[in-house]
Amino acid sequence: MARQIAVVTAPASLVFFKGGAKRLGRAQLLSDAPLTLKVSGTKLLFSVSCRSKGFGFESSEGSRGFEVVAMESDGQADPLSDTLPDHNSKPSDQDTTPKMKSSSRLFTIGLVASWYSSNIGVLLLNKYLLSNYGFKYPIFLTMCHMTACSLLSYVAIAWMKIVPMQTIRSRVQFFKISALSLVFCVSVVFGNVSLRFLPVSFNQAIGATTPFFTAVFAYLMTLKREAWLTYVTLVPVVTGVIIASGGEPSFHLFGFIFCVAATAARALKSVLQGILLSSEGEKLNSMNLLLYMAPIAVVFLLPATLIMEENVVGITLALARDDFKIIWYLLFNSALAYFVNLTNFLVTKHTSALTLQVLGNAKGAVAVVVSILIFRNPVSVTGMLGYALTVSGVILYSEAKKRSK
Structure with missing residues (x-):
């Protein structure tokens, strides 16, 4: 009663x-x-x-x-x-507190496992399609990714209500998001191009230098100075990549240039995002930012695909007639590309930005090991030592940034 x-x-x-x-x-x-x-x-x-x-x-x-x-x-x-x-x-x-804490811990572990799986999965599948399978159309592949991100972002936000819908408040904000989308397109396309010529292990070693380019762009564009210890930690980051490059059996200059350009573009995008969307009225969470960036990216990529990868749709359909698995590969790969962004957001939400950095460093090492096991690409002791030095530098950089705050 x-x-x-x-x-x-x-x-x-x-x-x-x-x-x-x-x-x-x-x-x-x-x-x-x-x-x-x-x-x-x-x-x-x-x-x-x-x-x-x-x-x-x-x-x-x-x-x-x-x-x-x-x-x-x-x-x-x-x-x-x-x-x-x-x-x-x-x-x-x-x-029921212990049970709740236990289920919450299991949920977080599940999120991290999903993030790792989707992130490494899309990387390996990109490599397989662009290099091993022979689907040599990185711009079209990126456009498929952005199309999936556009559709699935709308479903997640408008229908599933994973996060509240945020609106674009002005024409100026729209142009800022468009600028970010263009840089984002460049980073993804260049990264996919590099996978045609470089093994995933070396690609990840170069990608680990993102903090170096972020510090450079932050200084050049905002005159923001870090503590001297933070800059010192960038020395092993760059040195490790130089050592890894010298010891990489599958080194390809064209792929190396595109991979460095992709890494620099990712860093530029993060700095630009902090500058362009810094006011409280313009800030968007990563899910809503992707909702608006992805369709703009498709608009940028469509003419580039038609001009630079002529008749790619016809070629894809011809490939599908011989092996229909290519369609499933593209659909699954595109869905994974969105799932990477979704799980990245959820892991950040349920842990912290610092935890995400640590997990990201570990993810790179896991991706290297998995790619070597799957693709059997040759590696050298020098190359692995160089990559280990780079990852160590990134960890020291993260620690120095945390202490400077």
């Missing part, structure tokens, strides 16, 4: 909540009515156990039951939930 209780100024009971505990007046049973609790102005979560001549209260995060309304106390408390458990539940059911 539903009951109403209220706090009276009688001997106090301890109320535990996230961050501490407060002594509150003992609650006395008043009448049969909806269960309400006056404790603070902030909604907390309590389990209720019936005691002689009153009720005792203790925290039970994650429980479900009656709603807690209008609460007051003499102290501040963290808002945890709007719900109150059924007072008839068993004691073992009341405290």
Whole structure:
């Protein structure tokens, strides 16, 4: 039966909540009515156990039951939930905090695993299509990626409500997003071109130098100076790539230039994004930014595809008549390209930017090992030492940036 209780100024009971505990007046049973609790102005979560001549209260995060309304106390408390458990539940059911933490940890691990799988998967599949399979159309492949990102972003935001829809507020903001989209296109196309000529392991070694280019562009465009220790950590980043280049058995100058250009374009995009969308009214989360950038990218890539990769659609259809798997490869690869962005956003949301950096460094190493196992590309001890030096430099750079803040 539903009951109403209220706090009276009688001997106090301890109320535990996230961050501490407060002594509150003992609650006395008043009448049969909806269960309400006056404790603070902030909604907390309590389990209720019936005691002689009153009720005792203790925290039970994650429980479900009656709603807690209008609460007051003499102290501040963290808002945890709007719900109150059924007072008839068993004691073992009341405290579900360990289970919640366990499921939350498993959820985060699942997100990270999905991010790793999609990121490494799209990289390896790009390499397979552009190099091993012989589908030599990186611009068209990038356009397929951006088309999938356009459609799936709209589904995720407008239909599935993963994040609230943010709108473009002015023509100036639209032109800023268009500029970012153009740089983004260049980075993706150049990266895909480089995969035609370079093994994934060497591609990842060069890609690890992104912090170096970010620091350079940040200084050139905003005159932002970092602490001297931060610049020192960039020395092993660059040195490692130079060593890896000298020891790379599959080194290709054209692929190397395009890979460096792709890395620089990624860094330029991140710096430009901080400059162009810096005001509070123009900031977009990464999911909404992708929603607007992807279709603009398709507009840029379509004429480039028609001019530079003539009759690519006809060639693709001819390939499909001989081997229909190419269509499934393209569809799956394009969906993975969007899933990379989605999982990247969710991992950042459920962990932190710093954790993402650490995971990103580890992901590069995992991608190198997996690509060597799959494609059997030759590697040298010198090349691996160079890559290890680069990754070590990136880790030191991240630590130096964290300390400078």
